[in-house]
Amino acid sequence: MNLKELDLRHLIHNEVRFRELARKGTTVITRAEGSTIWDIDGRAYLDAQAGMVLVNVGYGRRELGAVAAAQMERLMYYHTYFQYSNEPAVRLAAKLASLAPEGLGKVFFTLGGAESVETAVKIARLYQRARGRADGHKIICLDLGYHGNSLGALSATAFEAHRAYYGPLVPGFVHIPSPDTFEGPFRADDPEAGRKYAALLEERILAEGPETVAAFLAEPILGVGGIIVPPDDYLKHVRRICDKYGVLLILDEVMTGFGRAGTMWACGQFGVVPDLMCTAKGLTSGYLPLGAVLVGDHVIEAIAEADFPFEHGFTYAGHPVSCAVAMENIAILEREGLAERAARMGERLKEALLARDNPYIAEVRGRGLMVAAELVRDRETRERFPEGNRAFRFDVEAGCLREGVITGIAPYRDTLMITPPLVITEAEIDRLVDVYDRVIRQEGDRRRK
Numbered sequence: 356m357n358l359k360e361l362d363l364r365h366l367i368h369n370e371v372r373f374r375e376l377a378r379k380g381t382t383v384i385t386r387a388e389g390s391t392i393w394d395i396d397g398r399a400y401l402d403a404q405a406g407m408v409l410v411n412v413g414y415g416r417r418e419l420g421a422v423a424a425a426q427m428e429r430l431m432y433y434h435t436y437f438q439y440s441n442e443p444a445v446r447l448a449a450k451l452a453s454l455a456p457e458g459l460g461k462v463f464f465t466l467g468g469a470e471s472v473e474t475a476v477k478i479a480r481l482y483q484r485a486r487g488r489a490d491g492h493k494i495i496c497l498d499l500g501y502h503g504n505s506l507g508a509l510s511a512t513a514f515e516a517h518r519a520y521y522g523p524l525v526p527g528f529v530h531i532p533s534p535d536t537f538e539g540p541f542r543a544d545d546p547e548a549g550r551k552y553a554a555l556l557e558e559r560i561l562a563e564g565p566e567t568v569a570a571f572l573a574e575p576i577l578g579v580g581g582i583i584v585p586p587d588d589y590l591k592h593v594r595r596i597c598d599k600y601g602v603l604l605i606l607d608e609v610m611t612g613f614g615r616a617g618t619m620w621a622c623g624q625f626g627v628v629p630d631l632m633c634t635a636k637g638l639t640s641g642y643l644p645l646g647a648v649l650v651g652d653h654v655i656e657a658i659a660e661a662d663f664p665f666e667h668g669f670t671y672a673g674h675p676v677s678c679a680v681a682m683e684n685i686a687i688l689e690r691e692g693l694a695e696r697a698a699r700m701g702e703r704l705k706e707a708l709l710a711r712d713n714p715y716i717a718e719v720r721g722r723g724l725m726v727a728a729e730l731v732r733d734r735e736t737r738e739r740f741p742e743g744n745r746a747f748r749f750d751v752e753a754g755c756l757r758e759g760v761i762t763g764i765a766p767y768r769d770t771l772m773i774t775p776p777l778v779i780t781e782a783e784i785d786r787l788v789d790v791y792d793r794v795i796r797q798e799g800d801r802r803r804k
């Protein structure tokens with residue numbers, strides 16, 4: 356039996372419909388270099404999705420393999436429970452604290468994004484109890500937010516299709532409208548949009564009862580929801596409101612962090628420091644699994660002051676090999692100025708795409724190499740194509756694939772997500788723009804007929 360048959364027979368893929376996968380067949384990836392990946396049949400693809408939006412330093416970095424091998428030989432595992440720790444975990448925690456926004460000096464390691472979110476939620480609840488808010492448990496989230504698929508992280512995620520069959524979910528998670536100036540109630544041409552979206556948070560805190568709310572949890576730029584960039588002042592208003600009611604601000608920088616949005620963290624672009632920050636993905640660029648929660652010193656101090664036990668942990672938290680690789684990955688990001696490069700390349704991408712004047716693109720937006728294009732039937736009215744059996748975005752995605760480009764799409768609306776490795780070259784950016792423009796026109800014209 357060949358590998359593709361074995362795959363269909365035994366491997367359960369993420370987020371699939373089993374019958375559809377059996378019809379389509381699988382694509383087994385065997386090799387990668389820079390921004391290009393190859394499948395088992397030798398076909399090359401330009402990966403404009405950077406894996407699952409995480410291969411920030413690009414594929415095929417030999418130096419990361421070398422660091423992993425050396426650490427495996429010296430100490431392949433030791434945990435970080437009780438009084439124990441290991442050298443790479445300590446060094447990486449200190450490095451992250453030095454890179455973090457001011458005041459986020461404590462670090463807890465996880466295995467990925469969902470665990471980072473779950474950990475941040477638990478710490479926020481613990482903190483509220485430690486400071487005497489016995490009922491301080493609710494977490495307010497955004498209705499287009501994505502925070503992972505484990506039950507706690509899924510409870511923070513609003514997408515109905517993800518949640519539908521898995522209830523009951525964890526109680527205490529509530530959702531408010533996202534600061535979406537393309538489709539939401541307050542649009543980009545409203546100078547007050549940021550304040551108005553933030554006011555929805557205040558209304559909700561008051562409706563729930565401030566003493567019952569532990570935290571507001573949000574991505575500074577929403578990723579899976581469609582790369583939604585909030586108005587510039589939104590997070591500043593959010594920060595002020597959280598402070599007013601003693602609610603913690605948890606920012607989920609799992610996708611935006613480590614240079615993706617054109618700076619080390621996205622929150623700095625909005626002039627905001629959260630109380631807790633969730634990270635994963637770009638922390639190792641996917642070379643090994645690792646996540647981290649960066650926690651404000653004041654949060655841990657309050658818990659320590661109350662002498663509340665921190666009963667939380669994962670066997671693999673602070674894994675020395677993952678931590679050593681993360682350290683070298685960050686060194687590469689810094690040495691090669693990849694955050695600045697992402698900002699530069701993102702501008703080139705947006706300008707080039709806009710210059711094509713594509714009739715089916717109503718808006719191009721984003722920060723760094725987190726770029727979105729809104730796909731519509733009519734860009735004047737912003738009318739979308741009817742979804743019917745198959746939405747426009749899926750045809751665009753399939754068309755790009757035929758041209759050898761793997762692209763991201765938002766799962767629940769016609770939004771193209773362009774998030775290549777930060778090392779993508781100018782020539783590769785130009786090729787992406789060519790392919791996107793051609794495929795979107797072809798598929799749009801076909802649907803209009």
Ligand code: PLP
Pocket residue numbers: 407466467468469470472501502503504574578579607608609610635636
């Ligand atoms: N948070 C955000 C913002 C994400 O984009 C993701 C994954 O896409 C997650 C959390 C979940 O991360 P993981 O899949 O590593 O659990």
